[in-house]
Amino acid sequence: MKKLNNLLLKNSTFPILVALLCSAIFAGGHMFVKYGFGFFNEIAQAEMVRQGIQTGDFAAPVGFAAGFIIARVLEGPLVGILDIGGSLMTGVGTGFVSLFLASGLGFVVDNFLLSLLAGVGIGLVIGIIIIAVKKAMPSGMAASGTNIMMGAGNATGRYLGPLIILSAAKYSIPAGIGAIIGAAIFFKMKKEIVGGVIIGAMIFAVLFPVTVGG
Amino acid sequence: MLIIVIKSLIIGALGGLAVSAGAARMFHAPEVQAMGAFRTMGELNACKGDPIAHFTFGLGFFFNAAGSIVGSGALTQDVLHRIIPNWSAGVLLLKNKKVEETLYHPGSMAVVGAFVGAITVAALNSVASLIPANLSAIAQGILGPASAVMIETIMPIIFILAAIDAGKTTGVWGIVLGGISHVIMGNATPGAVLGIIIGQSIQDNGYNKSVKIMITIVVVLFALIGYFREFWANLLSIVTAAF
Numbered sequence: 273m274k275k276l277n278n279l280l281l282k283n284s285t286f287p288i289l290v291a292l293l294c295s296a297i298f299a300g301g302h303m304f305v306k307y308g309f310g311f312f313n314e315i316a317q318a319e320m321v322r323q324g325i326q327t328g329d330f331a332a333p334v335g336f337a338a339g340f341i342i343a344r345v346l347e348g349p350l351v352g353i354l355d356i357g358g359s360l361m362t363g364v365g366t367g368f369v370s371l372f373l374a375s376g377l378g379f380v381v382d383n384f385l386l387s388l389l390a391g392v393g394i395g396l397v398i399g400i401i402i403i404a405v406k407k408a409m410p411s412g413m414a415a416s417g418t419n420i421m422m423g424a425g426n427a428t429g430r431y432l433g434p435l436i437i438l439s440a441a442k443y444s445i446p447a448g449i450g451a452i453i454g455a456a457i458f459f460k461m462k463k464e465i466v467g468g469v470i471i472g473a474m475i476f477a478v479l480f481p482v483t484v485g486g
Numbered sequence: 487m488l489i490i491v492i493k494s495l496i497i498g499a500l501g502g503l504a505v506s507a508g509a510a511r512m513f514h515a516p517e518v519q520a521m522g523a524f525r526t527m528g529e530l531n532a533c534k535g536d537p538i539a540h541f542t543f544g545l546g547f548f549f550n551a552a553g554s555i556v557g558s559g560a561l562t563q564d565v566l567h568r569i570i571p572n573w574s575a576g577v578l579l580l581k582n583k584k585v586e587e588t589l590y591h592p593g594s595m596a597v598v599g600a601f602v603g604a605i606t607v608a609a610l611n612s613v614a615s616l617i618p619a620n621l622s623a624i625a626q627g628i629l630g631p632a633s634a635v636m637i638e639t640i641m642p643i644i645f646i647l648a649a650i651d652a653g654k655t656t657g658v659w660g661i662v663l664g665g666i667s668h669v670i671m672g673n674a675t676p677g678a679v680l681g682i683i684i685g686q687s688i689q690d691n692g693y694n695k696s697v698k699i700m701i702t703i704v705v706v707l708f709a710l711i712g713y714f715r716e717f718w719a720n721l722l723s724i725v726t727a728a729f
Contacts, residue, residue, distance in 0.1 A: 335673060338707065353515050439631045
């Protein structure tokens with residue numbers, strides 16, 4: 273165990289860890305495309321990919337992810353902690369999976385083994401780039417922009433709860449009422465209201481079925 | 487069902503191993519390159535030493551993740567950011583309360599993390615796979631329109647406003663790149679994100695070499711995306727029609 277510890281504290285093993293994590297995240301994309309769940313990201317990013325699959329236009333997820341992966345890979349070696357949310361979950365899980373689907377490499381995502389391997393490859397490259405940047409350590413590319421992006425990212429999260437309440441209200445009267453009750457309970461319990469909104473809307477929509485969109 | 491569980495166990499083990507080792511490395515950063523997030527480190531520190539605190543903290547997010555995966559298929563970022571690192575730390579701390587000999591050791595965290603990750607991901611994905619089809623149709627009917635508004639309107643606005651609030655230079659870059667990106671790829675968010683990064687770097691360090699490289703990359707990126715989305719062809723036909 274001591275040997276493993278020392279080995280895993282070396283900078284040279286960092287790309288291997290990134291490769292394994294990317295492998296899991298990319299295969300999460302495989303699960304999502306094939307079964308509709310298992311995506312290692314937030315609801316908004318999952319819907320971006322789902323819209324891409326439905327319309328065939330992946331510009332939104334690819335572009336969105338590109339910004340995050342560039343920012344995080346530059347920031348990671350500067351501060352010593354690579355933010356896996358922006359760089360890997362969004363950059364690889366949303367961006368690269370969408371890129372593969374958009375550019376005729378969809379068979380890689382469709383195949384479990386190939387998706388694991390694709391993740392390993394992408395992760396190795398990202399990990400090596402980060403260690404290389406850390407060694408070279410150029411000054412000047414500030415990490416300060418990421419604070420603003422994080423703030424904006426958190427702000428978008430806040431909008432989702434109220435937005436789903438509105439959407440549930442439009443879907444059917446019971447779903448709307450359920451969403452409101454769920455949100456109120458979760459807010460009172462000091463939890464993120466999104467969870468309560470979805471659960472409340474689902475329960476009421478199932479208990480009181482209404483034919484929608486007639 | 488069996489195939490889903492097997493795949494989930496493999497995915498969870500790989501991810502859990504890597505993310506737990508990465509989290510342990512955070513306590514040796516910046517000399518050792520780590521991965522995770524600053525908030526993950528803060529939260530791990532907040533319940534440091536107390537296994538119950540780690541378990542309950544993770545459990546709260548586990549319920550959130552379960553709700554999310556049933557509704558939309560998304561595990562949420564919390565699985566890798568919060569649940570697996572905290573539960574791995576909790577398991578290790580049950581035996582030994584000294585964080586220096588448990589949580590800070592990437593080797594031990596990796597081994598425990600692989601098991602924790604496998605079980606967590608398999609449990610969440612199994613819950614999702616047991617949900618009847620009409621239920622997920624309802625979820626889609628409610629979540630689909632909400633996320634469409636989110637992606638097409640709210641996110642671009644928030645990111646452009648964030649750029650504007652960050653000062654004149656960042657604001658201008660955010661507006662211009664955000665606007666161009668909406669024209670070329672139909673969504674302003676990527677452009678606004680790039681505008682924030684470029685604008686902030688200029689505000690902090692001036693037009694140095696790395697900013698110039700960054701701008702070049704963005705211009706090439708936009709030009710290429712414009713080509714693949716037939717933006718240039720459309721623009722050309724509009725201009726030629728006008729003359």
